[in-house]
Amino acid sequence: MTTTSDFATEHTINGVEQVRRLVTEIPGPQSQGLLARKANAVSAGVGIGLPTFITKAAGGVLIDADGNSLIDMGSGIAVTTVGNANPEVVAGVQEQAANFTHTCFMVTPYEGYVQVCEALNRLTPGSHDKRSALFNSGAEAVENAVKIARAFTGRQAVVVVEHGYHGRTNLTMGMTAKNMPYKQSFGPFAPEIYRVPISYPFHDGPHGGTEVANWAISKIEKELGATNVAAIVIEPILGEGGFIVPAPGYFKAMADFAQANGIVFVADEIQSGFCRTGSWFASEFEGVVPDMITTAKGIAGGMPLAAVTGRADIMDSVHVGGLGGTYGGNPVACAAALGSIAWMEANNANERAKEIESIMLPRLKDMQINHPTIGDIRGRGAMIAIELVKPGTMEPDADRAAALNKYCHQHGVVTLTAGTYGNVFRFLPSLVMPRHLLEEAMSVLEEAFEATSA
Numbered sequence: 001m002t003t004t005s006d007f008a009t010e011h012t013i014n015g016v017e018q019v020r021r022l023v024t025e026i027p028g029p030q031s032q033g034l035l036a037r038k039a040n041a042v043s044a045g046v047g048i049g050l051p052t053f054i055t056k057a058a059g060g061v062l063i064d065a066d067g068n069s070l071i072d073m074g075s076g077i078a079v080t081t082v083g084n085a086n087p088e089v090v091a092g093v094q095e096q097a098a099n100f101t102h103t104c105f106m107v108t109p110y111e112g113y114v115q116v117c118e119a120l121n122r123l124t125p126g127s128h129d130k131r132s133a134l135f136n137s138g139a140e141a142v143e144n145a146v147k148i149a150r151a152f153t154g155r156q157a158v159v160v161v162e163h164g165y166h167g168r169t170n171l172t173m174g175m176t177a178k179n180m181p182y183k184q185s186f187g188p189f190a191p192e193i194y195r196v197p198i199s200y201p202f203h204d205g206p207h208g209g210t211e212v213a214n215w216a217i218s219k220i221e222k223e224l225g226a227t228n229v230a231a232i233v234i235e236p237i238l239g240e241g242g243f244i245v246p247a248p249g250y251f252k253a254m255a256d257f258a259q260a261n262g263i264v265f266v267a268d269e270i271q272s273g274f275c276r277t278g279s280w281f282a283s284e285f286e287g288v289v290p291d292m293i294t295t296a297k298g299i300a301g302g303m304p305l306a307a308v309t310g311r312a313d314i315m316d317s318v319h320v321g322g323l324g325g326t327y328g329g330n331p332v333a334c335a336a337a338l339g340s341i342a343w344m345e346a347n348n349a350n351e352r353a354k355e356i357e358s359i360m361l362p363r364l365k366d367m368q369i370n371h372p373t374i375g376d377i378r379g380r381g382a383m384i385a386i387e388l389v390k391p392g393t394m395e396p397d398a399d400r401a402a403a404l405n406k407y408c409h410q411h412g413v414v415t416l417t418a419g420t421y422g423n424v425f426r427f428l429p430s431l432v433m434p435r436h437l438l439e440e441a442m443s444v445l446e447e448a449f450e451a452t453s454a
Ligand code: PLZ
Pocket: 077, 136, 137, 138, 139, 140, 142, 165, 166, 167, 168, 235, 239, 240, 268, 269, 270, 271, 272, 296, 297
């Protein structure tokens, strides 16, 4: 007997058939024409994962300019969690755009901004008094979290972890671990950023979460001095770093150390937040109440919005006028966030994420039996990845990850890679991904393993 009552079974969403159907090669002729124009018009620095141009999307599929219908296992990097063009998001956006598109909240405010902050203060971990501030991108939220932590503590040092990712602006590039493609030739980076070990269970051998945290803490104490540290910024599940789930105890030990030493503990939940992992925020799995939390991506169903939410005393320590930006908390983006959050609350979003996990994990474990290149299967909810190694070793196999990615793309499944060594294959389906498409995506992956095995 199955009780997957919340799991999407729809074969049509917003009038779009939920099907994988290829009518041309990928990229087809229309996309090829657009790619040629892209090469002439768009900076070569802006890369593309899957070279096909999208004209429509709904639920769990993307339709391209040639009429191909692709299963979207990436959600635009964990953004369209409530499904692409979710009707509640679209309705909110349309109504708000028809009323007014912009005033600048710092010039003349509007209610939507306050409503989003109220929702964030209510939904983020902890029942303490909180305040929020809204921005445009994840990187901007992280930058502001650091600004606020520095203003509150009067300290400068920022501690981040190995494999961490926090953005592409100057400060957040410095906070990001991986050089290519994010940092190469873009320095110098901001000072006062220090990197400490992360618990990485697949690679740590017998060392547990608390043990690795103790190394990190000792490094902070001996090399920086705890009293010089303004903030420790960590993703509870590392996103771009390869969906590393730190061993139990690591995240909590780091939070406890921060909180015992007057350091602001910032959970970067930009990728892991908003029901992605089967909980509103992944920090909850570790029993951690962060002092501050950064969010973006899934918050607004595809519209650009980001936030910093934190303890009222910390958030209110900044001088009036110290935080802001022309577009931060744009009214249309706020309306999208309110639609997205309302959908999550009304549709058992966390249960849907857990069901996605319960379908994907057994399929991936089955594949691992025949394909020992799958060294590790990890993640939570609708944030699942496999790490590829040369069989029988711990040596990363980025070529295999790239080959699998290519196969999936050519067969109508949008997939993403990740990881410092490029050897992680990650899945971020929307929570409305119909079950039949999720199963089909797993079958295509299985074919990809067969087709790419030596
Ligand atoms: N913090 C944890 O995952 C964005 C980056 C894709 P922005 N991750 C996707 C790319 O190649 O640029 C991210 C994140 C975490 C911060 C960010 C930054 O968010 O909205 O991309 O600025």
